[in-house]
Amino acid sequence: MAAQLGQFALALAWVVTAYSVVASILGIRFKHDKLIASGRNAALGTTVCITTAIICLGYLFAVSDFSVKYIAAHSNRDLPFYFKISSIWGGQEGSLLFWGWLLTVYSSLVIMQNWRKHSSMMPYVTAVLMTTSLFFTSMHLFAVNPFNQTVILSSQTSPLPFVPRDGSGLNPLLQDAYMVIHPPMLYLGFVGFAVPFAFAMAAMVTKQLGDTWIRTTRRWTMVAWMFLSIGILLGGKWAYHELGWGGFWAWDPVENASLMPWLIGTAFLHSVMVQEKKGMLKVWNIVLVIMTYIMSIFGTFLTRSGVVNSVHAFAQSSIGGYFAAFIVIALSAALYLLFDRLPYLKSENQMESIVSRESSFMFNNLVLLAACFAVFWGTMFPVISEAVKGVKITVGAPFFNKVNVPIAIFLMFLTGVGPLLAWRKASTNSLKRNFLWPAVIALAAGVVLYARGVQHFYAWLSLVMSIFVALTIAREFYKGAKARSVGTGETFIEAVVNLTLRNTRRYGGYIVHVAFVLLFIGWSGQAFTTDGSSEMGVGDTMSIREYTLRMEKLGIEDTPNYSSDKATVGLFAYGNKVANLFPERRVYKAGQEPQPTSEVAIYSTVRNDVYVVFAGATPGGKKAIIQVFYNPLTMWVWIGGIVLVIGTLIALLPNKKTPIRKRQQPESLEEPKKVETSVS
Amino acid sequence: MRRVFRKVALITILAATPLMRAADRDERVRELSSKFICICGGCNQLLMNCNHLGCPSREGMLKDLRRQIDQGKDDNAILAYFAEKYGTTVLSAPPASGFNLTAWVMPFAALFIGALAAIYFLRQFRTRWADTQPSPDLAKYQGKVEEELKKFTPED
Numbered sequence: 083m084a085a086q087l088g089q090f091a092l093a094l095a096w097v098v099t100a101y102s103v104v105a106s107i108l109g110i111r112f113k114h115d116k117l118i119a120s121g122r123n124a125a126l127g128t129t130v131c132i133t134t135a136i137i138c139l140g141y142l143f144a145v146s147d148f149s150v151k152y153i154a155a156h157s158n159r160d161l162p163f164y165f166k167i168s169s170i171w172g173g174q175e176g177s178l179l180f181w182g183w184l185l186t187v188y189s190s191l192v193i194m195q196n197w198r199k200h201s202s203m204m205p206y207v208t209a210v211l212m213t214t215s216l217f218f219t220s221m222h223l224f225a226v227n228p229f230n231q232t233v234i235l236s237s238q239t240s241p242l243p244f245v246p247r248d249g250s251g252l253n254p255l256l257q258d259a260y261m262v263i264h265p266p267m268l269y270l271g272f273v274g275f276a277v278p279f280a281f282a283m284a285a286m287v288t289k290q291l292g293d294t295w296i297r298t299t300r301r302w303t304m305v306a307w308m309f310l311s312i313g314i315l316l317g318g319k320w321a322y323h324e325l326g327w328g329g330f331w332a333w334d335p336v337e338n339a340s341l342m343p344w345l346i347g348t349a350f351l352h353s354v355m356v357q358e359k360k361g362m363l364k365v366w367n368i369v370l371v372i373m374t375y376i377m378s379i380f381g382t383f384l385t386r387s388g389v390v391n392s393v394h395a396f397a398q399s400s401i402g403g404y405f406a407a408f409i410v411i412a413l414s415a416a417l418y419l420l421f422d423r424l425p426y427l428k429s430e431n432q433m434e435s436i437v438s439r440e441s442s443f444m445f446n447n448l449v450l451l452a453a454c455f456a457v458f459w460g461t462m463f464p465v466i467s468e469a470v471k472g473v474k475i476t477v478g479a480p481f482f483n484k485v486n487v488p489i490a491i492f493l494m495f496l497t498g499v500g501p502l503l504a505w506r507k508a509s510t511n512s513l514k515r516n517f518l519w520p521a522v523i524a525l526a527a528g529v530v531l532y533a534r535g536v537q538h539f540y541a542w543l544s545l546v547m548s549i550f551v552a553l554t555i556a557r558e559f560y561k562g563a564k565a566r567s568v569g570t571g572e573t574f575i576e577a578v579v580n581l582t583l584r585n586t587r588r589y590g591g592y593i594v595h596v597a598f599v600l601l602f603i604g605w606s607g608q609a610f611t612t613d614g615s616s617e618m619g620v621g622d623t624m625s626i627r628e629y630t631l632r633m634e635k636l637g638i639e640d641t642p643n644y645s646s647d648k649a650t651v652g653l654f655a656y657g658n659k660v661a662n663l664f665p666e667r668r669v670y671k672a673g674q675e676p677q678p679t680s681e682v683a684i685y686s687t688v689r690n691d692v693y694v695v696f697a698g699a700t701p702g703g704k705k706a707i708i709q710v711f712y713n714p715l716t717m718w719v720w721i722g723g724i725v726l727v728i729g730t731l732i733a734l735l736p737n738k739k740t741p742i743r744k745r746q747q748p749e750s751l752e753e754p755k756k757v758e759t760s761v762s
Numbered sequence: 763m764r765r766v767f768r769k770v771a772l773i774t775i776l777a778a779t780p781l782m783r784a785a786d787r788d789e790r791v792r793e794l795s796s797k798f799i800c801i802c803g804g805c806n807q808l809l810m811n812c813n814h815l816g817c818p819s820r821e822g823m824l825k826d827l828r829r830q831i832d833q834g835k836d837d838n839a840i841l842a843y844f845a846e847k848y849g850t851t852v853l854s855a856p857p858a859s860g861f862n863l864t865a866w867v868m869p870f871a872a873l874f875i876g877a878l879a880a881i882y883f884l885r886q887f888r889t890r891w892a893d894t895q896p897s898p899d900l901a902k903y904q905g906k907v908e909e910e911l912k913k914f915t916p917e918d
C-alpha cells in the first residue's frame with residue numbers, strides 16, 4: 083500500500099511540477115497573474131507530493147517491506163532502525179529522491195520568503211527551480227524509481243512479483259553514524275546552490291542586474307556553502323573512522339566532486355562583496371554562480387556515471403547520460419542568457435590600484451579557480467588520456483598533493499592579506515602597519531618550528547602562514563575591540579562580542595578564516611604521520627613514538643547484524659595507561675557473501691591521534707595483526723570544522739543595532755578628552 | 763686492547779649491517795608503495811594505504827616490490843617493471859613525460875595565464891580610471907565629499 087502511495091505521489095509530483103513550469107512561463111508570457119500564482123501553488127504542491135513519497139519510502143524501510151526492490155537491496159531485518167532510515171539515501175534511487183525532496187523544500191522556502199518582496203523576479207525563479215525539479219522528478223519516475231517491485235525473471239513467463247525473506251543489507255561501509263548525517267549535509271549544500279542560480283537566471287531574464295539578486299541570495303549561498311563544508315568534513319570524518327587507512331582525504335573522484343563546487347562557491351562568496359560594495363565584477367559573479375550550480379550537478383554525474391573509478395562505486399549506474407544532457411542544456415541556456423545580457427552587466431566602478439581589497443578578492447578568486455581547475459583536470463585526466471592516447475592511467479593522491487598544496491598555501495597567504503587591505507587603494511604605510519609585526523612574528527615562529535624538527539618544507543610553510551593569518555585576524559579583533567572599549571566603556575570581552583554582533587558578516591568571516599588556520603594546522607600534521615604493524619597475542623606489546631600498546635584481550639562478539647573479532651588494547655603514554663582501545667574486524671551477515679570491514683579505534687588528543695586497526699588474524703586466530711598510525715594534529719581538522727560552522731552562523735546573523743553605551747563621565751567640570759578611533 | 767676494540771667494532775658493524783639494510787629497504791618500500799595504486803579494484807587506494815580486510819592484491823604486490831628492491835633495481839626500473847606487469851593504471855601519478863606532462867603543467871599554466879589576464883584587466887581598469895578622473899580642482903572637492911560620505915557608510 084505504501085509502495086503504491088509512493089508511486090502515485092511521484093507520478094502526481096511529475097504532473098504538478100511540469101504544470102508549475104508551464105504555468106509560470108505562460109503566466110509571465112501573457113502577464114496572467116492567476117496563472118503565475120497557480121504556478122507558485124503547484125511548486126508548493128510538488129513539495130507535498132515528494133514529501134509524501136519520501137515518507138512512504140521511510141515507512142517501507144521501517145517495516146522491512148522487501149516486496150520493493152530498493153528496500154530488499156539496501157536493508158535487512160536485523161539492521162538497526164536508524165540505519166534503516168539512513169538507507170533512504172544509501173543507494174541510487176533513494177539518494178536521488180532525497181536530493182529531489184530537498185530541492186522542493188528549498189524551493190518552497192524561497193518562494194514563501196520572497197514572493198512578495200521580489201514579485202517581478204519570483205515567477206522566473208519558480209520556473210528555474212521547478213525545471214530542475216522536473217528533471218529530478220522525471221528521473222525518479224522513469225529512470226531510478228525507488229518504488230519498483232522486486233521481481234524474478236523467467237525465460238518463459240513475464241517477470242513475477244517476488245518477496246525475498248530478508249534483504250541484502252545496507253553496505254557495511256555505510257553503517258556508520260557519520261553516514262547518517264554526511265549525505266544529507268552534502269546534498270543540502272549541492273541543492274542549495276540551485277537558489278542563487280535561479281535568482282541569477284531570473285535577474286538576467288528580467289534585466290534586473292543590480293545587486294538585488296545578490297543581496298537576496300547571499301544568505302542562501304552561505305547556507306548552502308556551510309552545509310557543503312559540513313558535508314565534506316563529515317565525509318572526511320567518515321573515511322577516517324570507517325575506511326581504516328589512517329587518513330581522511332584520499333582525493334577520490336567523488337571527494338573531488340564535492341570539493342569543486344565548494345571552491346567556486348567560496349570564490350563567489352568573496353567576489354560578491356566586490357559587487358555589493360563597488361558595483362564591479364558583475365559578469366564574473368554570474369559566471370561563478372553558473373559554474374557552482376553546474377559543478378554541483380557535475381558532482382552527481384561523476385558519482386553516478388562511473389566514468390572514473392571511485393570508492394563510491396556503490397552509487398554507480400547508467401543514469402550518468404541523463405545528467406550529462408541536463409548539464410549541457412542548463413549550461414547552454416545560462417551562457418546564452420549571459421552573452422545576451424552582457425550590455426546590462428557593465429561595471430559601475432573601476433579598479434584604482436593593484437594593491438586594494440577588490441584586487442585581492444580578484445586574486446583570491448583566481449587562486450580558488452586554479453585550485454578547482456587542478457582538481458577537475460586531475461580527476462578527468464584519466465578519461466582525457468584514454469580519449470587522446472588510448473591509454474588509461476591513474477591520477478591519485480600524490481598528483482593532487484603536489485599540485486594543490488602550493489596553491490592552497492598561496493591561498494592561505496591571501497587569506498591573511500586580503501581582508502586587511504583597504505578598498506580602492508592601500509597605502510604603503512597601512513601595509514607596514516598591518517603586516518609588519520605579524521610577518522616578523524610568523525617568521526620567528528618559523529625559525530623555532532624548524533629548530534624543533536618541523537623540516538618538511540610545505541608543512542613548515544603552511545604552519546608559518548597559519549601563524550601569520552592568525553596574527554592578522556587577532557590584530558583586527560584587538561584593534562576593533564580596543565577602539566570600541568575606549569569609546570564605550572565596555573570591557574574588552576564585551577567589546578569583542580558587540581563588535582562581532584554589530585558587523586556579523588565581517589567578523590563572522592574572520593572567524594571562518596580562523597577555522598581555515600586550524601584546518602591548515604591539522605593538514606600540516608599529516609606530513610609527520612608514522613605507522614607500524616605487529617602480530618600481537620595477549621600480553622604482547624608494540625611501540626610507536628611515545629606510546630606503547632599492549633594486547634589485553636582478544637574476543638569474539640556476535641550480534642544479529644554482524645559477528646566480530648574484537649581486541650582490547652591498552653594504550654600507555656610514557657608508561658602511564660591513558661586508554662583502552664577496542665579495534666574490531668566485523669563480518670556482516672546480510673547478503674549472499676559475508677562482508678568484512680574493520681572498525682578502527684582512535685585515541686585522540688590535540689597533539690596527536692593514535693589510530694589502531696584490527697588488520698587481520700594469524701592462521702589459527704591466536705594473534706591479531708594490529709596496525710597503528712601516529713597522526714599528529716588531526717584533531718585540529720575537526721575543531722576547525724566546528725569553528726567554521728560557528729563563524730558562518732555568526733556571518734548569517736543580521737547586524738545587531740546595539741545602543742552605544744556612553745562612557746560614564748567623571749564628575750568634574752573638565753571637558754572629556756577626545757578619543758581617536760581607527761577604522762580599517 | 764686496540765685489537766679487541768677493532769674486533770668489537772667489526773662485529774658490531776657486521777651485525778648492524780643487515781639491520782640497516784632492512785631499515786633502508788623498509789624506507790624504500792614505504793616510499794615506493796606510495797607511487798603505486800593497489801590493483802584489487804574498487805578501493806582505489808595507494809598500495810601503502812590499502813589495508814582493507816581480505817584485499818587479494820596488497821601482500822602480493824608488496825612482496826613483488828621487496829623482491830625488486832632486493833635485486834638492486836633503482837626506482838625508475840621498479841616503476842617501469844610495475845607498469846609493465848600490472849598496467850599503467852598501477853602508477854599513482856602520471857609520469858611527467860610525453861602527453862602525461864600536460865597533467866602536471868596545465869594547472870600551473872592555467873594559474874599563470876589567469877594571473878596575467880587579471881593583471882592585464884587591472885591595468886586596463888586603471889588606465890580607464892585615470893582617463894575618467896576629474897580635473898585636480900574638482901578632485902579636491904570630490905575627495906572632501908567622499909570623506910564626508912565615508913562617515914555615514916559602515917566599512918566592511
